[in-house]
Amino acid sequence: MTKADLVEEIASRTGVSKNHTALIVDDLLDAVCRALSEGSHLEIRGFGTFKVRERRARRARNPRSGEEVMVPAKLVPVFKPSKELKAHIASGTPEAPASS
Numbered sequence: 001m002t003k004a005d006l007v008e009e010i011a012s013r014t015g016v017s018k019n020h021t022a023l024i025v026d027d028l029l030d031a032v033c034r035a036l037s038e039g040s041h042l043e044i045r046g047f048g049t050f051k052v053r054e055r056r057a058r059r060a061r062n063p064r065s066g067e068e069v070m071v072p073a074k075l076v077p078v079f080k081p082s083k084e085l086k087a088h089i090a091s092g093t094p095e096a097p098a099s100s
Contacts, residue, residue: 010024048080054073
């Protein structure tokens with residue numbers, strides 16, 4: 001599913017125009033990116049948690065030359081799904097669980 005597909009589905013389910021829905025989806029994604037870039041984590045109950053984790057520096061090999069290189073430490077975004085989301089996916093039902 002692409003972002004355009006997501007906007008289309010939300011607009012058809014809510015009756016809100018595609019333009020307004022696209023703005024809302026863009027703002028949601030911007031808020032997630034902003035929170036992660038500030039080092040915060042974002043928890044959406046019943047869905048999951050977005051966090052930033054530090055990946056340590058490590059040694060790796062260049063596959064072409066076989067030369068050993070150092071890969072620097074970096075921050076990476078991670079997503080941990082909630083128990084509810086895991087159960088929903090495991091059950092295979094097409095409708096999302098009711099939000100609380």
